[in-house]
Amino acid sequence: MNTSGFVQEKDKREGWNRPPHIEPDGEGELLEVAMGPHHPSTHGVFRMDVALDGERVIRLKPVFGYLHRNHEKIAEGIGYLGSMPFTDRLDYMCPLTNNWAYALAVEKLTGQQVPERAEYLRVIVGELTRVVNHASSIGFLIQEMGASGTPLMYAFKAREKILDLFEELTGARMMCNYMRFGGCRVDATAEWLAATRKVVAGLPKFADEYERLLRGNEILMARTQGIGILRPELAVNAGVTGPMLRASGINYDIRRVDGYSIYNRFKFRVPLGEHWDVYDRFMIRLLEMRESFGILEQALKEIPTGPVMDPKAKIRGFRPKPGEAYGRIEAPKGELGFYLISDGGPNPYRYRVRPPSLVNLTVLEDMCLGSNVADVVLIFGSVDIVLGEVDR
């Protein structure tokens, strides 16, 4: 890796990080199409205003805000704990990592310690969330390619087992509201841990099956290889994080870099892409899933006994000292950060979510320009977004 920064001398000229200018071939008129907001491939309500020259994309402007509810304003009007269940609704595929990022930011603000067992439980549920997210995101990508149902249902088969575990632990399949400042809400029983070990032991088999079904598939390779290329220097400059950044060949995993929680205790590898295309993003997610199995096995083996909440921790009605904190984690979609300013009151003065889904979409236009309109759906699918987090 280039250690003196990613921007080469030749790239320092004005506008190097802007989308390229694509000239129409001059025959016929441009066709402007609004893809969305009710397009089945947009994972919710999202619109892309596309200008087409024949099949070729000349211009693409994403339009946001259909799901905007001003989450940040609502959070400024309620206490710190009140926002915890609301974070579930940001990226509703991965509620537990949202909880985790918010709890981490508040713990940074107040200096609250987290007991050992709670850290292990956080890692276990966090990595299970990553498996759920990556498996379904691959499923949705293949679904958008036209393979209706089958691969997605394979992913959902594994997802169901994990969601059953979440339900048993937290009482809810998706809106878990599990973490608290200074630990977790409830302890896991020995039966739950045994059941989790059993599910985790079965996951590699699922991944093998899933990979065998997809990896060498001729149609998948033809549709995804060489499509939606994202150059590493642009990826860094545009703030792209998560599997998308690593598919562009940049070794940046916040679990490694920050070593937050107890991640520096676990052995895991960071898979990197070589071709920077849609296929790499798909493969990175498959490989990261396998690394998560490893982390899960280690965590389930080492989990100690003890409390899951600091008994002195104040969960409700506390007033942090004036100041601010930015806490971030490696969520399945990228860097999920929470920025909090306290003015000494019971509510945060400023509450900001750094959404990985929104920032990763910055480069959508760059990746799509010049490709065919059918590939836009795939490139968009490979970014892996959830609109609940994009629009907040």
Place this chain on the structure above:
Amino acid sequence: MKTVEEIKAAIETAIPGAGVVIVPNPSVSGQHSLRITPAHAVAVATFLRDDAELSLDFLSNATGVDWPDKEVSEKVKITRTVTKTVDGQEQQVEETVEETQKRVVPGCLETVCHLFSVSKGHGPVVIRMKTANRTDQVELPSLTPIWRSAEFQEREIFDLFGIVFTGHPDLRRLLMWDEFKDHPMRRDYVEPDDFEYEPTAHDEVLTRAQEHQAKLAGMAAGQEGAGA
């Protein structure tokens, strides 16, 4: 990684007169920040990104904060001369009186950026910028030409806080619709009167609308009074 003091010194060596101020963070997180002046923002940001040792190539989070006008009351000791009768004679005596004075600290809008280095793996370095006021001088230089990741986030700040970023390539509202007038994340924001969208304008709705209008008019009058 360098401390904020060292980063401040490095910036001031590279860009003389940059006017960097350290904003201490009293919370346990210890993330102190650097306030940079809008006039030098682009030069400072370019330096932070391209400096070989810092190489803060990744702008992770850019956001706005609204600081409305704040009334602070403080006790001041005032010395004044008073005429007093001492020992049957009128004399000029100096006397110290404690008075409570109220003054208004003018508000501003602020942007906060969290910078990290992907190539070096360090961070965060927090930089902030302030606008002159909250009403008519709300321009700040855009950092999008330096870090592309600011593009949508600055559009969001423009949309929700009303900071105008000069030099932004495509400054439009991000989350609210284009015809929307106000900036919802400002702390004195009042929800607009949407009652005309009610399918049937019956009495109850009309009463609510009238109340709302009266409240808005009252607020406007209050603001004018405060300004005068």
